[in-house]
Amino acid sequence: MFRLSINASNQLRTFEEIYAENYARLHNIAVRMVGDRENASDIVQEVFIGLYEKLSSGMTVLYLKTYLYRATLNKCFDCINRQKRYSTLEVVPEDSMEDGSLENRERKVVIRRALSKLKPVERAILIMYSEDFSYKEISDATGIRFSSVGKTLARTLDKMENRLKSERYELY
Amino acid sequence: MNCIDKDILQRYLDGEMDSDQKVKVDKHLEECQLCRIQLELLQTRAVQIKKVLKSLSDKEAERPSLSSMIDGKLPVFESKELQYKNISGNGWKPVTRLSYGIAVACAIILLFLYTPWKTPGKSNDVVQMQAVIQEVDANRPYSEQETVITVINPDGKVTYMN
Numbered sequence: 001m002f003r004l005s006i007n008a009s010n011q012l013r014t015f016e017e018i019y020a021e022n023y024a025r026l027h028n029i030a031v032r033m034v035g036d037r038e039n040a041s042d043i044v045q046e047v048f049i050g051l052y053e054k055l056s057s058g059m060t061v062l063y064l065k066t067y068l069y070r071a072t073l074n075k076c077f078d079c080i081n082r083q084k085r086y087s088t089l090e091v092v093p094e095d096s097m098e099d100g101s102l103e104n105r106e107r108k109v110v111i112r113r114a115l116s117k118l119k120p121v122e123r124a125i126l127i128m129y130s131e132d133f134s135y136k137e138i139s140d141a142t143g144i145r146f147s148s149v150g151k152t153l154a155r156t157l158d159k160m161e162n163r164l165k166s167e168r169y170e171l172y
Numbered sequence: 173m174n175c176i177d178k179d180i181l182q183r184y185l186d187g188e189m190d191s192d193q194k195v196k197v198d199k200h201l202e203e204c205q206l207c208r209i210q211l212e213l214l215q216t217r218a219v220q221i222k223k224v225l226k227s228l229s230d231k232e233a234e235r236p237s238l239s240s241m242i243d244g245k246l247p248v249f250e251s252k253e254l255q256y257k258n259i260s261g262n263g264w265k266p267v268t269r270l271s272y273g274i275a276v277a278c279a280i281i282l283l284f285l286y287t288p289w290k291t292p293g294k295s296n297d298v299v300q301m302q303a304v305i306q307e308v309d310a311n312r313p314y315s316e317q318e319t320v321i322t323v324i325n326p327d328g329k330v331t332y333m334n
Binding site for chain 2: 015019020024027028037040049108112115126127129130132134150153154155157160161164169171
């Protein structure tokens, strides 16, 4: 039997509950980070398998959410590095080929292109910010110093705004 | 007063500022129209960029079943009081572990103190000094060379001479 101490609440939790509670949000982050659903699903699956193995070997995870987000982002960084290494052509993400109007698809491609020009850590900050995470949570998950989050975020928002402008995307 | 930096306004906007700093920024914003406009722009930008990023994954992710992912029995997490069992791996609480540790350390110290260490006694070894005097004459064959070996014991007596 596995045991876990959960910081905020002291409730009995099953692995299934934790999986159900966190899967969608982690998947959303991974999709935005790596650009396609298939890779994102693999990443989130690996994260949960990793957690399962960790717990089954008797280790304790004290800050479960931080662990999950950090592990997901680290795997996303690895995936981005692999993508950079092995792809020379600009691939239109599979996600943007899904059903929807042509305009909508084009819009997604433009946003992805702008996002892909940011550094992986900057991308992570922006994506977590868009998910309304606090600066503390962003700092814990990305490894950036808490005192630097505001500055880095402001700079990254500037960059993203400029990238979207250069792609002729109308933000306002 | 100088205008406020963008990153400070960003923190103000996100509510990530301590109360003292917030009072200062509030006061400045009351006086400075430029910063008020800047804040408004930052707010609009933040809302728009959040919206843009959210639109990238607007579809609900299909969650694969856990059984297909992990075979075997699923774990159940128990409450906080049991966390020590996992950290130590042997089921002892830190206080118990500490007291056992101190007991073992004391036992080792006592064992060390009462061990009958072998004291260095008088040695029976005979110390002898020896000197080899060999005069080498390069013009004579080696078989005809003469070697004198003198061995002297600690009392200064010559015990062997050749």
